[in-house]
Every structure is written in C-alpha cells, then in structure tokens.
Amino acid sequence: EEKLVQSGTEVKKPGESLRISCKHSGYYFTSYWIGWVRQVPGKGLEWMGVIYPADSDTRYNSPFQGQVTFSADRSINTAYLQWNSLKASDSAIYYCARLGAGGSSFDIWGQGTMVSVSS
Amino acid sequence: EIVLTQSPGTLSLSPGERATLSCRASQSVGSSYLAWYQQRPGQTPRLLIYESSTRAAGVPDRFSGSRSGADFTLTISRLEPEDFAVYYCQHYHGSLLISFGGGTKVEIK
Numbered sequence: 001e002e003k004l005v006q007s008g009t010e011v012k013k014p015g016e017s018l019r020i021s022c023k024h025s026g027y028y029f030t031s032y033w034i035g036w037v038r039q040v041p042g043k044g045l046e047w048m049g050v051i052y053p054a055d056s057d058t059r060y061n062s063p064f065q066g067q068v069t070f071s072a073d074r075s076i077n078t079a080y081l082q083w084n085s086l087k088a089s090d091s092a093i094y095y096c097a098r099l100g101a102g103g104s105s106f107d108i109w110g111q112g113t114m115v116s117v118s119s
Numbered sequence: 120e121i122v123l124t125q126s127p128g129t130l131s132l133s134p135g136e137r138a139t140l141s142c143r144a145s146q147s148v149g150s151s152y153l154a155w156y157q158q159r160p161g162q163t164p165r166l167l168i169y170e171s172s173t174r175a176a177g178v179p180d181r182f183s184g185s186r187s188g189a190d191f192t193l194t195i196s197r198l199e200p201e202d203f204a205v206y207y208c209q210h211y212h213g214s215l216l217i218s219f220g221g222g223t224k225v226e227i228k
Contacts, residue, residue, distance in 0.1 A: 033215065035217070037164075037219075044207065044219060044220075044221050044222045045156075045158075045164065045207050045209075045219040045222075046219065047209075047217045047218060047219055050215055050217075059214075059215040059216070061216075061217075062120075095163065095164070097164075101154070101166060101169040101170075101173075101175060102152070102169055102170050102173075103211075104150075104152035104154065104169065104170065104211035105152070105154035105166055105169040105170075105209060105211065106154070106156075106164070106166060106209070107166050107169070107175060109163045109164055109165070110163070111163055112163055
C-alpha cells in the first residue's frame, strides 16, 4: 500500500526550532514531488510548497519563503519540514502529500502533524 | 497569483439531493489542472477529481467535475450521508505553482 506517515504532535514554545517528518512507503519515493499543506484548525488548506526528493529541488509559496525549509533524505524515504524559530502563528496541522495523479494534484496524503506553539 | 474563489461558502441540502459546487479562477487558466478534495471532520483531505473531470481511484460515480472557461464545477448527483463535508478545489498553474480555494461546506439541511 502506498502511504505517507508523518511524525507526531508537537508542542513548542515561541522561538524554538522544529523539524517534522513525512515517510513514504509503497512507491518509488524519488519519482514524485512531495507537497506541504498547512491547515489552521477550522480554516482552509494553504499550499506551502513542494520538494523533489530525488535532488531536493524546492518551490516555496511566497508567504512561506524564508519562514520554513523543506528537505529530504532519499536513503530513508523521508521528507522534512523545518522551522528555525517558531511563532504562535505557526500553530496548525501540517500535511505532506504526494503530487501524483498527472503531476498536478495531491493523490496521497499523510495523516497530518499538529504543531502547537505557545508560551 | 491565481486566486480560486469557491461558492457558496455553505450549501445546506438533504440526503438524496443534488449538490453543485463552484470554483472560479481569478484569471483565465489555460490548463484544466483543477482538482477537488473532500475533507470530512477530523480527517485528511481526499482527492476526488483531478484534471477537472477525472475521478480518482475508488471515488463513486455520483461525483463528477466539469469546466467552462475559468469556472469549474463539482457535482454530487445524489448526496449520501457520508458526503456531508468540506470540499476544496485546487489548481496547478504550471512551474509547480499551486493554490487552493477557500472551501465549500456541504451541510445537512
């Protein structure tokens, strides 16, 4: 079965750093772009950007450029989303998703990682 | 930046009724790379339709998608109880640029 499994809930303080993960199984990881999507509870989906695990090429949506960093480790089939200094406004659910289905839509989603940032 | 506007914000219908959801792009979009997702409460989004009208694997045929110029439509022919959820459209603009609409909630009347 093709799936993406994300790391668990995180509770952090403002200014702390964080890296969450997204591990794939069941398909050739490096053949697809992986996207990150933010969802503030009760709100809509926001596209953050994508990474190509084969060569770590990235594209960021402009509001997230410079605020987060995408990375990937091909050897363990895992993509990462990282913050160097969290803010309370980063509190949200973060999803990773595979850009499959013709290369234009997200056909496989991780279960989401809840990040809570509070002093 | 292409902005996707979904309407209505909320659709109140009864099981068995037909649902028509709209997604309008802010500018002419040359491609039909428009997808629809369903998100039930507390669940992960699920791909329903991609490339405007192609159903994803396992999606019932009561879901259909269509396009007319910059307007895209998701139709649910007869609502089942499990269809009451929030629906999002998403467009791929090319060069790996993507945007989501704000969502339409389909609620039980």
